[in-house]
Amino acid sequence: MTAILSNLQATRLAIEKAVESAHRGVADVRLLAVSKTFPAAAVREAYQAGQTAFGENYLQEALEKIEALRELPLEWHFIGPIQSNKTRPIAEHFAWVHSVDRLKVAERLSAQRPPHLPPLNVCLQVNVSGEDSKSGVAPEEVVRLAEEVARLPRLKLRGLMSIPAPAADEMAQRLPFARMRAIFGKLNALGMELDTLSMGMSHDYPAAIKEGATIVRIGTAIFGARDYGE
Ligand SMILES: *Cc1c(COP(=O)(O)O)cnc(C)c1O
Numbered sequence: 409m410t411a412i413l414s415n416l417q418a419t420r421l422a423i424e425k426a427v428e429s430a431h432r433g434v435a436d437v438r439l440l441a442v443s444k445t446f447p448a449a450a451v452r453e454a455y456q457a458g459q460t461a462f463g464e465n466y467l468q469e470a471l472e473k474i475e476a477l478r479e480l481p482l483e484w485h486f487i488g489p490i491q492s493n494k495t496r497p498i499a500e501h502f503a504w505v506h507s508v509d510r511l512k513v514a515e516r517l518s519a520q521r522p523p524h525l526p527p528l529n530v531c532l533q534v535n536v537s538g539e540d541s542k543s544g545v546a547p548e549e550v551v552r553l554a555e556e557v558a559r560l561p562r563l564k565l566r567g568l569m570s571i572p573a574p575a576a577d578e579m580a581q582r583l584p585f586a587r588m589r590a591i592f593g594k595l596n597a598l599g600m601e602l603d604t605l606s607m608g609m610s611h612d613y614p615a616a617i618k619e620g621a622t623i624v625r626i627g628t629a630i631f632g633a634r635d636y637g638e
Contacts, residue, residue: 412450413457415630416441423624426617437617440485440606442627444469445634448476454630455480463487463506463625467494474501487569487606487625489543496520499562504529506569506606506625509545511556518560527564530557531606534591536584537573544570547591554595567604567622568592574611581612585619592620 419439427434442463443451451462451473460481464470465488474484485504490513498505499520508514508530521528532553535544545553550568558565568591572584585607592605608616608624616624628634 410453412453416454416457416459419626419629426614430618436622438623440623440625441630442625446631448473450631451477467497471497471501492516499528506531507533509533509543514557514560514563518562521562527562529566530563531567531569531604533569536570536587550591554600558600567602569606578615581615582619585616589620
């Protein structure tokens with residue numbers, strides 16, 4: 409058995425365990441395999457093990473993999489920081505974007521989404537821990553941004569995403585996820601019909617599932633440690 413296959417099986421089992429302990433259904437949590445820095449061959453191997461949704465952070469690297477694997481029925485999710493002058497290839501080549509955090513980027517993605525494709529699924533990235541000021545909308549600004557993004561014709565606002573600051577144990581990990589769940593509840597109480605909470609990575613996905621994650625984004629636990637070459 410290859411490492412990717414056995415890692416995927418172990419990850420799926422751990423997700424099931426967390427889902428059960430949260431009294432939720434397995435169908436309520438999707439696994440997004442984060443393949444950044446890993447070659448197309450690794451994605452192909454995960455696909456052969458039954459994985460179809462993949463997350464990428466770096467646009468150029470992602471576009472090369474998407475092209476190399478275009479004969480496979482894969483669903484690509486962009487999860488990295490977005491430069492507003494690089495929105496067109498994202499609008500053209502991805503099914504989902506998890507990292508929308510400002511209106512300008514959302515407007516460009518909507519305007520550039522090709523007419524033959526379905527609306528682009530988007531999540532708003534929320535800076536829930538407030539420690540990384542570079543990415544994510546502030547929690548108190550989420551409602552306004554969500555209302556604006558929900559009006560854009562070629563986007564489908566699905567929900568929220570976050571990358572909380574690392575925390576030592578599961579109880580501490582759950583706090584920012586619980587805060588995300590509360591913001592999500594507030595948006596739905598306003599009638600937004602959101603269905604996606606994208607939260608939880610290799611080190612904290614059980615905590616995220618217990619607080620209502622519907623997509624967990626997992627890289628290291630599936631593909632191994634990343635090597636950035638420096
Ligand atoms: C890299 C990355 C992940 C996966 O992280 P792991 O710790 O390797 O599971 C998830 N989400 C985002 C936004 C990332 O950049």
